[in-house]
Amino acid sequence: MIDLKGYTTFVFDFDGTLADTLPICFESxxxxxxxxxxxxxxDDEIEARFGPSETGVIQNYVKPPEKADEALRLFYTIYQQEHDRLARTQDDVVQxxxxxxxxxxxxxxxTGKGRKSYDFSVDKLSLTPYIDLSIAGDEVNDHKPHGEGIxxxxxxxxxxxxxxxxFGDSNADILAADHAGIVSVGVNWFDERSFDVQPDYMSQTPKDILI
Known part of the structure; x- marks a missing residue:
């Protein structure tokens, strides 16, 4: 168990942490x-391009570059069409x-997600009522592992x-917490994730967390 009773502010990554949305990101x-x-x-080749929001990833990699806007529209079309099939959360996260x-x-x-895909997912998964503040990947100057968002x-x-x-499921999440000077919890709430950097705590299930 991880005793976090003394903490007042709980900050979460989204993809792979609060929701199993990496499959829909990979497919899109x-x-x-x-x-x-x-x-x-x-999947691992796609994940290696993560860091910026989906807009940044597409602008960085789609060829020719002048097709980036069109490609981004396709990304969102696929993301929304396939969401019910490929995205989920779990009761323990909601609890x-x-x-x-x-x-x-x-x-x-x-989150590193762009505002559009984040808002779509958090609404579809009925998580919006629980979250007081969200900062998306296209709303920061420096994305994770920089600590700006935190x-x-x-x-x-x-x-x-x-x-x-x-709380996060990637090396970038743990580094962002470290750069912001706060405690980090690496999570394996959906998939078993390996970390090259050491979080302060590791959690296998949301039930680990004592508040």
Whole structure:
């Protein structure tokens, strides 16, 4: 068990942390790169391009570059059409968020997703009521592993770093928490993820978290 009773602000990554949305991201990018780049990419090859929002990934990699806007529209079309089939959350995640809400904790999301795909997913998965603040990947100057998004959350809630914790499923998440000076929790809530950097805590299920 991970005792986080003393913390006031709980910040979460989204894809792979609050929701199992990596499959829909992979499928959407795969079909975009197949059409425009004639590439057939595996999940890990797509994930290696993550960092910026979907807009940044497509602008960085789609060929020719003048097709980026068209490719982004295709990405969103696929994302929305396939969402019900390929995206989910779990009851234990919802229960944790509900407990945090009932306890009066600040709840925020700092995600690399763009605002459009984040809003679509958080609404479709009925998570919106639990989240007080969200910062998307196309709303920061420096994406994770930079700590900008987390620092902005701390400023918004007037929260000292020692009272905040960040949950994520990737090395970039753990590094972002470290750069922002807050505690990190690496999560394996959906898939078993390996970390090259050491989080302060590791959680296999939301039931690990004591608040």
């Amino acid at each position: 990018f795969r079909r975009v790169f197949r059409k425009y780049n004639q590439e057939e990419l595996a 944790l968020l509900a407990q945090l809400k009932e306890s009066g904790k600040n709840i925020a999301v700092v 620092v902005r959350v701390l400023e918004y809630f007037d929260c000292p770093p020692e009272q905040a914790v960040y």
